[in-house]
Amino acid sequence: MNAHPRNELADIARRLRIAVEIQGILREERTRSAPAALRRLRAEPADVGAARVRPAARIVESGRTAASSERSSGPAGAPAAASAPSPAARVVAPWEGDPARADSLGGLHDLYAACERCALGKTRKNFVFGVGAADARVMFVGEAPGRDEDLQGEPFVGAAGQLLNKILAAIEFAREDVYIANILKCRPPGNRDPRPEEIASCEPILRRQIELIRPVVLCTLGAFAARTMLGVTSGISRLRGRVHDYRGIPLVATYHPAALLRNPAWKRPTWEDVQLLRREYDARVGGAGGSS
């Protein structure tokens, strides 16, 4: 059965009223909530930006790159400028600073244990700082770690080290009572000669080692160590057999034990040199038989 036309018209009018009311309500609601929505929309980029800037700031502080923060502050659409970190923001590795900062032998070791002041820091297996008593009265200085020393992280541990121990015993010193180090703390690849830039980088570490240990007598082993410490170019045969001065400390130069293994004829002059060393020690410390 069809509905009455008057009823239909009344129903349509009622629906239209309801629709108009609903539209009005929606309009009011939009008007009321728009500022809050706008505020939210404006706030969001700032919050997101802040979250992004913080990690970038850390990167700047760690000295890697400032590109992220520059992108956020640069003109819109402009390509990010590549920029080196400012010197103030760059992180300085412990080994980049002056060795004089260290006030103990252990502290000096820790500052340079990961040293890369020269290229040898990238090829060594172990940093070979030195071995012995921190208050040793006698200090021996060689050239640089060899293969065995690089593997074990200790100077003079191979065949040359065994011979050095015998030489020490012959003049009544125990290895534990003296201090043994090298000019270079890292092995030159293939045992090649140290390069001038490597010596310049590493020698300040040795100098500080000597300042902290304060030995009463020094002994260089081999021509290279003698020349470096004395700042001369003479051969070992001209430098051995007498007492030199290294910053107020008497220094005796003799052959490197590895050279003695190759040339037994040098054992005799070496014996004379270490006896001279022992006499220098006795003159300053007093008496034979003691070692430190």
Ligand code: SF4
């Ligand atoms: S040789 Fe000396 S200066 Fe070079 S990396 Fe080793 S410790 Fe540093």
